[in-house]
Amino acid sequence: MRIGLLTEGGYPYATGEARLWCDRLVRGLDRHEFELYALSRSAEQERRGHVPLPPHVTRVTTAPLWAPYDDGRTYRRRTRKRFAGHFADLVAGVCTGRAEPFAEGLYGLAELAREEGGLYAALRSETAVRTLEAACRAPGAHRTAQRAQVPDLLAVADQLERALRPLSLAWYEDLARMDLCHAAAGGTAALPGLLAKRFCGVPLLVTEYGVQLRAHYLERAGEPPTPAVRALLAAFHGRLAAEIYRSADLLVPGNTHARRWQERCGAERAKLRTVYPGMEADRFATVGESTDLGDPLTLAWVGRIEPTKDVIGLLHAFAEVRRAEPAARLRLFAAPPRTAESVEYLAHCRALAAQLFPDEAADAVTVGESPVSFEEVGGPAAPQPADAYAAGRVVVLSSVVEGFPISLVEAMLCGRATVSTDVGAVCEVIGGTGLVVPPRNPRALADACLALLGDAERAARLGAAARARALELFTVEQNVEAYRALYLELISHARRRAGAGVDEVPFGLPPEACVPGRWTAGVPSWATVPGATAVDPAATARFPLTTAPQTDPQTDPATTVVLPAPGAGPAAAAHLAVAAVPEAVLAATVELPLAATPEAAL
Known part of the structure; x- marks a missing residue:
């Protein structure tokens, strides 16, 4: 099977959230042929290049989204007029929230981009800004959009050009060859697949382990753009997500939390298939199978120190724990901060730890000398994640915003009891094998930690149950097998595609399509056998006909058998049965040609 894998900012580069699970998926499905189409978010990714790939990845194509692009193209007057009309429909759907004009404008721009070889200059032109302004001022537009000023319109137009840049890519001839x-x-990563589905009939499967619309809302919430910019961009991404969900053949959320987001945006339940991310259980097998359950008075926290992880709330909760259990310790294992905001937040956490525990050094070199320690994890000389989870008997997750909690699954694979806040998919992942408390509640977090620190037998039972649950639901093998089944399900229901430059799809014409019946109803097939005699026009007009093999030339070379096409119904068969058919034809042996079987296309 030929699969076009569409990514954004992750695989096949060395960094990115989706890199690990995509790499595991591609390597696990080595019987399929993959072509990678990646949208890069930064110049650094392109400079570093991609990670080593297995031999069944036959092509890697990259397109940048990280910088403005101008191809210097000029357009004819007719082209400019068509662009203005399609872009007006698109932004009208954004400003009013209507799906019909948005979809018409999106596909109209895609057709124009294919004809002209790109729309980079048009999307950054004054025409685009004026059209956006007219849509914001039109009756029926949202109140926030109506208050947009010129700087707001310029900022929105720039973001729309980057989001719509896949319309101008020369990928679609290659994607048309994919199964x-x-x-x-x-979001933007699925846009090439959406257009390949629209124009070439290629089946589309969309995976969202972190819903892009939700990520967009969270990303924009802390930025300085004005309310008008935020409202317009949120409306655009909302309409794009709804169109992707409507058109995709299958949608694969990574958990029920993401599934609820997709359903809220209009996804049909019949299209949804939940597949949990796969984790490498072997990395944590040594710790998980060990009888050593870690220091009974140590709490471990593993993650990236940033505001959404609420380490400040965890420190306040640990101060309550220390009042009840003076020998308790908290070890915070974190990767080096990437952004200036993370560096500032880490410094604030260190200062707060020193303030809450003034009699001890919060950043002591020896862990045993300090109730709170900040330690690096994952580096060359630093402890690995498995060692970090093994440090304590209880692992804590204190986030206020979370999607799928990967660190929580890793702790479960290590056989550790967990205390978590009720955010994102935490309850779905835990499933009763750990304690869950409300977010932003240090007192409740402290009570839950004390309950497990004071009951070693309970902590051991919860840890064993958590490891069993993680091995059943969250392994790489489970993830790969689920996608193997989804690919077969999708291709078995896909219609056979034919057209200029498009090869026949393997498994596009299953054997049961040759057997008349109600389950084979589909696209009418009109065909006759070479040397066939004329067929009754009335019957031809009412009932589609399909190819039948010729009879034995030695018996009657001028005779032709015409069979009703799949799905034509019993009326067609009855109509043809009353036609004059020689006895030699009725006695002839009918064999299905080998070319109609899937094996012939391999």
Whole structure:
């Protein structure tokens, strides 16, 4: 099977959230042929290049989204007029929230981009800004959009050009040869697959382990753009997500939390298949199978120190724990901060730890000398994640915003009891094998930690149950097998595609399509046998006909058998049965040609 894998900012580069699970998926499905189409978010990714790939990845194509692009193209007057009309429909759907004009404008711009070889200059032109302004001022537009000023319109137009840049890519001739397109994320990453589905009929599967629309809301919430910019961009991404969900053949959320987001945006339940991310259980097998359950008075926290993880709330909760259990310790294992905001937040956490525990050094070199320690994890000389989870008997997750909690699954694979806040998919992952408390509640977090620190037998039972649950639901093998089944399900229901430059799809014409019946109803097939005599026009007009093999030339070379096409119904068969058919034809042996079987296309 030929699969076009669409990514954004992750695989096949060395960094990115989707890199690990995409790499595991591609390597696990080595019997399929993959072509990678990646949208890069930064110049650094392109400079570093991609990670080593297995031999069944036959192509890697990259397109940048990280910088403005101008191809210097000029357009004819007719082209400019068509662009203005399609872009007006698109932004009208954004400003009013209506799906019909948005979809018409999106596909109209895609057709124009294919004809003209790109729309970079048009999307950054004054025409685009004026059209956006007219849509914001039109009756029926949202109140926030109506208050947009010129700087707001310029900022929105720039973001729309980057989001719509896949319309101008020369990928679609290659995607038309794929058996299916698999978008590793929603939003802009799925846009090439959406157009391949629209114009070439290629089946589309969309995976969202972190819903892109939700990520967009969270990302924009802390930025300085004005309310008008935020409202317009949120409306655009909302409409794009709804169109992707409507058009995709299958949607694969990574958990029920993401599934609820997709359903809220209009996804049909019949299209949804939940597949949990796969984790490498072997990395944590040594710790998980060990009889050593870690220091009974140590709490371990593993993650990235940033505001959404609420380490400040955890420190306040640990101060309550220390009042009840003076020998308790908290070890915070974190990767080096990436952004200036993370560096500032880490410094604030260190200062707070020193303030809450003034009699001890919060950043002591020896862990045993300090109730709170900040330690690096994952580096060359630093402890590995498995060692970090092994440090304590209880692992804590204190986030206020979370999607799928990967660190929580890793702690479960290590056989550790967990205390978590009720955010994102935490309850779905835990499933009763750990304690869950409300977020932003240090007192409740402290009570839950004390309950497990004071009951070693209970902590051991919860840890064993958590490891068993993680091995059943969250392994790489489970993830790969689920996608193997989804690919077969999708391709078995896909219609046979034919057209200029498009090869026949393997398994596109299953054997049961040759057997008349109600389950084979589909696209009418009109065909006759070479040397066939004329067929009754009335019957031809009412009932589609399909190819039948010729009879034995030695018996009657001028005779032709015409069979009703799949799905034509019993009326067609009855109509043809009353036609004059020689006895030699009725006695002839009918064999299905080998070319109609899937094996012939391999």
